[in-house]
Amino acid sequence: MIRRFWAAAGLAFVLAAGGAEAAPDVAKMTGGQLTAFARAMPKGGELHNHISGAIFAETLLAWAVEDGLCVNVKTLSVTPPCQPGEDLKPAAGIKTDEVLRAAMIDSFSVRHADFLDRSGHDQFFSAFGRFGAAGAKRDGDMLANVVDSLARQNTFYLEAMVTPQGVASRVKGAQVGWKGGDLAAQKAANTAAGLDALVAAAIAETDAMEARARALMKCGTPEALPGCQVTVRYLVQTSRVTPPEQTFAQLQMGVALIAADKRWVGLQMVAPEDHPLSIANYSLHMKMVAYLTDHGRTAKAALHAGELSMAYAAPEALRDHIAQAVRVAGARRIGHGVDLPLETGAEGLAAEMAAKGILVEVNLSSNDAILGVSGKAHPYAWLRQRGVPVSLSTDDAGILRIDLSHEYARAADEGATYADLKASARNAIAFSFLAGEGLWDDPGAYRRPAKACAGQVGKAEPKPGACADLIAASDKAREQWRHERLVAAFEAGAR
Incomplete structure (x- = not known):
């Protein structure tokens, strides 16, 4: 069936294991074919997405106009309500000033690698400060967009990835001060100061953000947008990159939030890993996560x-960051993982991650733009060869001017097979932090469905009984069932 559908589109095929079925040969697709294929392919989910960096510059500028903000024509940034000044102009001016509009889009993205003689790394991380004001009051809008x-x-x-009560938790931490590395005392002091009230x-x-997103997408109405699904x-x-007492307070509040609201499922640590404070405090941060989550037992971390x-x-600095995240902090997933082959004992660490099912969230375009690591230099193929579960994601799609389909097409262009892409999509749900038992007994391999659903995976609906009960009781199994149904339709040629 898949052979018939894609052959009609002029695509090449390779035999799957055993020769029983054919799979699309993505290596032989033209650029246009691969783009269309990657967009239509069910991709399961995305595990590494900073929504504040996911919005394209054009949308951010439109919001700045709507909200009556200004642009600083010298720094090419958005500012809060306009104040008198020769460098400030109402954002509405970008409607008619094409030169300024183009410069602002450049400022918010990495589309010009040599913009203002900055490296891709510096352009990427500094962009947040230039466009942040445009999205400061648009959390629900950003969620709907993504x-x-x-x-x-x-x-x-x-x-x-979102920062709930970020400023307030940092303020609490600053008020408490640093207790010299006594993490139990630090936690107790934060609690006494009322941190949990946040x-x-x-x-x-979260409620307000989701309500705004649902309203924008007209969820529950005949005009509902696809995002409602x-x-x-x-x-x-x-x-x-904040003082230790502030980082600890954010982590502590995050663990309490995860315990209180099932929508919040894990911790992350963000900002440049090469920043002097990140380097200096990296081991301390891993100990913080380990202490607050009981090495990942009471709250999950994707670091x-x-x-x-x-x-x-x-x-x-490249010797053991991933090793510490896995072995000290108890991380269930690793974001980026680019330097893993450079770490001490890299082969052993990769084997350990494969055995424990610790997934790497792979961000090809981001790693290229920020670190200059791409193609054969990127460890994506190396990780797959060693059985480390991987899943493709965007990181900050707006700054990078990409989407998830682009990353799947790029992966194929750099050597990934359809089987690799299919595994990436499945991994995005199997290694998610969704609650409940999964639909597969062998996540990562996908040869053994859960006994309750054997012979049913890919069907429109589960049969009444054990399989239906599993799916009804498990968020993860429910999402996996939906994905497998979409994959079956895709591979049968249905749209």
Whole structure:
């Protein structure tokens, strides 16, 4: 069936294992064929998405106009309500000033690698400060934008990285001060200072964000946008470039939020890993996560680690960041993982991650733009060869001017097979932090469905009984069932 459908499109095929079925040979597709194929392919979900960096510059500028903000024509940034000044102009001016509009889009993205003589690394990380004001009050708008884009790419699960009560938790930490590394004393002092009270405010923020997104997408009405079908969970972003007491307070509040609200499913640590504070405090941060989560037993963590290259960090910083995230902090997933082959005992660490099922969230375009690591230099193929589970994601699609389909097409262009892409999509749900038992007894291999659903995976509906009960009781199994149904339709040639 898949042979018949894709042959009609002029695509090449290779025999699957055993020669029983044919799979699309993505290596032989033209650019246009691969683009269309990747967009239509069910991609399961996205596990590494900072929604604040996922919005394209054009949308951010439109919001700046709507909200009456200004642009600084010298720094090419958006500012809050306009104040008198020769460098400030109402954002509305970009409607008629094409030169300014183009410069602002450049400022918010990496589309011109040599923009203002900055490296891709510096352009990427500094962009947040230039466009941040445009999205400061648009959390729900950003969420709607991201999930609707994913749905239109046949992708229906998202773990979004957001910073709930970020400033308030940092302020609490600063008020308490640093207790000299006594993490138990630090936690007790934060609790006594009322840190846990921020959880209710974070839940209210989440409710408001989701309500705004649903309203924008007209969910529950005949005009509902596709994004209404996307299941969303959230990862608590915490900053690794603040003083230790502030980072700890953010982490502590995040763990409490995860315990209180099932929509929040894990911790993350963000900001440049090569920043001096990140380097200096990296081991301390891993100990913080380990202490607050009981080595991942009471709360899960998906940590940015190994987003480094020798262009931006000294060799000693590349020796063990991923190892510490896995072995000290108890991370269930690693974001980026680019420097893993450079770590001490890399082969043993990769084998350990494969055995434990610790997934690497792979961000090809991001790693190219920020670190200059691409093609054969990227460890994506190396990880696959060693059995480390991997899943493709975008990181910050707006700054990079990509989408998830682009990353799948890029992976194929750089040597991934259809089987690799299919595994990436499945991994995005199997290794998600969704609650419940999975649909597969062998996540990563996908040869053994759960006994309750044997012989039913890919069907429109589960049979009444054990399989239907599993899917009804498990968020993860439910998303996997939906994905397998989409894959079956895709491979049969249905749209």
